[in-house]
Amino acid sequence: MKGFDFDFLKVSPTDVVDIVLVAILIYYVYTLIRNTLAVNLLVGMFIITVFYWIVKALHMELLTTIIEKFMSVGIIALIVIFHPEIRRFLLLIGKNAFLQKNKAWWGYLFGRKEIERNNLTRIKPIIDACKTMKKTRTGALIVFVKFYDEQFFANSCEVVDAKISKRLLESIFQKNSPLHDGAVVISENKIKSASCILPLTDNDQLPSQFGLRHRAGIGVSETTDAVAVIISEETGEISYAKQGRVRMNVSFGELEKLLNKDF
Structure with a gap:
């Protein structure tokens, strides 16, 4: 259509593979933390993030500064909090559990x-x-x-x-x-x-x-x-x-x- 640029809609095979791999990664991370307290921790972190956006939009400088200081150590906190899940994820990779689970699904279907x-x-x-x-x-x-x-x-x-x-x-x-x-x-x-x-x-x-x-x-x-x-x-x-x-x-x-x- 004239006046519209649809170049951003072009998707290469590499993009498709990239999206699929990210989706698979998210799925297996979800299976690791499902039914554990890690889900509640993620919900808590999401609530804190939303609260941060709200207080920042309202220009509450003191609360914004406090939450920013808290979030500045977020990566270290994530490693500490999700230490058991990270161990299980690495264990899963080491034991090729992805392939085993795929075989199980294949067997389930047939x-x-x-x-x-x-x-x-x-x-x-x-x-x-x-x-x-x-x-x-x-x-x-x-x-x-x-x-x-x-x-x-x-x-x-x-x-x-x-x-x-x-x-x-x-x-x-x-x-x-x-x-x-x-x-x-x-x-x-x-x-x-x-x-x-x-x-x-x-x-x-x-x-x-x-x-x-x-x-x-x-x-x-x-x-x-x-x-x-x-x-x-x-x-x-x-x-x-x-x-x-x-x-x-x-x-x-x-x-x-x-x-x-x-x-």
């Missing part, structure tokens, strides 16, 4: 029934062990993580790295076992470690009957994308913690569906 059978095979020993421990009122904390940070867990756990087994889970949580006091961490279809000491939640609104086992399970689900299955030693009741929230008195059918979805 072999869904086979994947469902594999999921049931993985989950069945866990469900069977939970049934036994519920019946005998054996306290247990089983944590499922997508990305296993070896350095983090090596400092607070006993390395197991064994195939998921009903008998092994029951043996670990036996009262006389030296590994029963703590959490079992499952990742990559293996029992990676046992007797793990996990950070407790700071939530003071939890029911009074929740002990350290429940608070540790909720705590790890608050700070990471992990989910936790907790079996009460007093009642045998099964709880399921995710994103800092806990579902109590979970049935075995519900537990199977939850693990099939999240694990």
